Amino acid sequence: MTSAGSMRMIKDKFYFMKRALTQAERAGAAGEVPVGAVVVADGAVVARCGNASIGGNDPAAHAEIVALRRAARRLKNYRLSDTEMYVTLEPCLMCYGAMVQARIKKLYFGAADPKGGIFSTGAFDKVADIFNHRIDIEAGLMQESAAKMLKEFFQARRGAGAVERDGLENRYGG
Ligand code: ZN
Numbered sequence: 001m002t003s004a005g006s007m008r009m010i011k012d013k014f015y016f017m018k019r020a021l022t023q024a025e026r027a028g029a030a031g032e033v034p035v036g037a038v039v040v041a042d043g044a045v046v047a048r049c050g051n052a053s054i055g056g057n058d059p060a061a062h063a064e065i066v067a068l069r070r071a072a073r074r075l076k077n078y079r080l081s082d083t084e085m086y087v088t089l090e091p092c093l094m095c096y097g098a099m100v101q102a103r104i105k106k107l108y109f110g111a112a113d114p115k116g117g118i119f120s121t122g123a124f125d126k127v128a129d130i131f132n133h134r135i136d137i138e139a140g141l142m143q144e145s146a147a148k149m150l151k152e153f154f155q156a157r158r159g160a161g162a163v164e165r166d167g168l169e170n171r172y173g174g
Contacts, residue, residue, distance in 0.1 A: 013086070013108055016040050017142045020086045020110075023050040023063065024149055030055060033168060034149045037063035037087040039071035039080065039104075046083070047071035063087060064095035068102050079103045088146035089168075090117030090139070096124070099135060106136040110146030113168065147172065 009015065016038055023036025027050025039047040047070035052061040064087050072078050080102040090113040091099065099107060114120045119139070150172040158169075 011043055013138070013141060016045065016084070016086045017088070017108060017110065019045055019048060020063075020088050021142065021145050021149070023048050024088045024146065025050075027051045027063065028149060028153045034153045035063045035087065035089045035146075037067040037085060039067050040084045040086065041071070041075065041080070041082065046074050060094065062092065062095050064091055065098055068098055068104075072102065081105065084108065086141075088142075089113055089150070090120060092116050093118050093123050093127075096135075097131075100131045100133045103133050104135055106138070108138045108141045110141055110143045111150065112139065112143065116168065 019038045020036040023038065024034040025036070027036060028034030030050070032051040032054050034050070036050045037048070038045050047067045049063055049066045049070065051063045052066055053059055064085060067085070067087075068080065071080055071083065075083075082105050083102075084106045085099055085104045086108045087095075088110040090109050090111065091107070092113070096107075096118045112120050118124045119137075150168060154169050154172050
């Protein structure tokens, strides 16, 4: 390997999940639930963002959905075949469905979401037949970092007097 090659940052799955964690952090700082996502094509990030539902008054603006929309616009294709999604939290049913529509090839996610995640809740097993595209999954990638961020976010909100009743609060507020 040349010296130039050895100095290049290795863009492995940890590199991309760190980019997603950065997006989660930014979302949290903006008052959104700290979840971040990046879409990778040909070894490069083509879209990155965090949750934007609260600020955007948009119930569908989960990090994954916004990332898919940006990636599709950038690649000028509504199919994102051969792309990878990195997201810090296990996707919900809506987001997984959108990834199937986009034909995402591989999904890496961090922390599990036992109350809302498509796999953890058993929802996937019930509806798997309606998905006409199979996505390779790697669960738990850098999950400690993602879970810590969520936990701290909800603890801070609770400290400020905000009480949430959604699943994430129950899971990470403790
Ligand atoms: Zn979602």
